[in-house]
Amino acid sequence: MSSSKPVALITGASSGIGAVYANRLAERGYDLVLVARRVDRLHAISEKLTRQHGVEIRTLKADLTVENDLVSLEDLLRSDERIALLVNNAGNGKLSSTVDMCDVDANATLALNIVAPTRLARAVLPGFVKRNTGAIINIGSVMAFCTLPITTLYSATKSYLLTFSQGLKAELAETGVRVQAVLPAGTATEFYDHAGIPLSAFDQAAIMTTENLVDAALVGFDQGEDVTLPSVHDAGLWLAYENARSTLFGATQTGVPAPRYKRT
Ligand SMILES: NC(=O)c1ccc[n+]([C@@H]2O[C@H](COP(=O)([O-])OP(=O)(O)OC[C@H]3O[C@@H](n4cnc5c(N)ncnc54)[C@H](OP(=O)(O)O)[C@@H]3O)[C@@H](O)[C@H]2O)c1
Structure with missing residues (x-):
């Protein structure tokens, strides 16, 4: 690559949310590195966006x-x-109970949703910190705070990604480096084909388009948000959730068992 534009690297850019990030970041003038397994799809997206x-x-x-x-x-x-922006977007989530899920699917979910974004972030961050600029966008999920019997592994990986993002944000507070966690709810992508339950099985009124999702997430990014919940209309709900979390943690620091755990 020979231009002097900033580069955004997007994982899982061959479809869905990642493909829309590719489009929007190209519109914003980034050169792109698009990553996925289906290289034919990446080529088609690349030709179109270059043109x-x-x-x-x-x-x-x-x-x-x-x-x-x-x-x-x-x-x-x-x-x-x-490279000025890393979008950790690639993710999967076979919908199945932990007991019924095969090892291949379970291992892929852990590797793709936890290990890969963590390692890619750790690889890019030293350079970002040295240059005092750069950003990571981690595509999490609202399932980070909701666990259903068929989403245990998926929800747990997305909880990890949210915690990881919030921890990084705190670590990097004194730098010019940004971390945003984006938490989509149901979004119309191929995700559900791979998850094993068709999108049509869900309440269509609760499903967002990929374009709306990414555009809202980028507005949140521009507004400096650390955690963006595109589908949540009352932003106060997130603040209340975070306040409750912080209050709960404060209440753990007593050093003595609570009276309800008194041995009888
Ligand atoms: N759709 C939703 O309702 C929803 C809701 C909340 C969060 N999310 C999150 O949004 C992110 C994007 O998913 P999506 O909804 O856009 O689904 P998608 O259309 O299925 O996109 C998933 C992307 O990840 C890539 N990918 C999958 N396995 C990979 C692997 N082993 N190595 C490299 N790339 C891999 C896929 O590309 P290849 O197959 O070409 O490799 C594809 O580009 C995920 O992290 C997902 O958890 C989605």
Whole structure:
């Protein structure tokens, strides 16, 4: 890549939310590195966006659950000083109870939703901190605070990503580096085909378009939000949730068992 524009690296850019991020970030003038396994899709997206926006786009075929592919991406994130934005978007979630889920699916969910975003963030952050600029957008889920019997693993991985994002935000508070967690609710993508339950099985009134989701998330990013809940209309609900969390933690610091746990 030869231009001097900032570069955004987007994982899972071959469909759904990631593909819309590619479009919107190209509109904003970023050169792009698009990552996914379906390289044919990446090529088609790349050709279209290059034509429409005149940006430089590199497509990388990578399976983020495969060690060698992850190492190559980590190397790129450590070495390319033009990378200014990492969008950790790739994710999956087979909908199944923990007991019934096969090992391949369970391991893929943990690797893709936890290990990959953590390692990619750790690879890019030292350069961001050194340059005192850069941003990470982690695509989480509202399932971070809702666990159903068929979403245990998925919900747990998204809780991790939210906690990871909030911790990073605190670590980086004195720097110019930004971290945003985006928590979509149901969004019309291929996610549900892979999850094993068709999108049509859900209340369609509660499903957002990918365009609305990403546009709202980017407005939240522009407004400096650390956690963006595009579908939540009452922003006070998140503040109340965070306040309750903080109050609960404060209440743990007593050093003595609560009276209800008195041995009889
Ligand atoms: N759709 C929803 O309702 C919803 C709600 C909350 C959160 N989210 C989150 O949104 C993010 C994007 O999902 P989506 O809804 O846009 O679904 P999607 O259309 O299925 O997109 C998933 C993306 O991840 C990539 N991916 C999957 N496995 C991969 C692997 N092993 N290595 C590399 N890339 C891989 C896919 O590309 P390839 O198959 O080409 O590799 C695809 O580009 C996920 O993190 C998901 O958890 C979605």
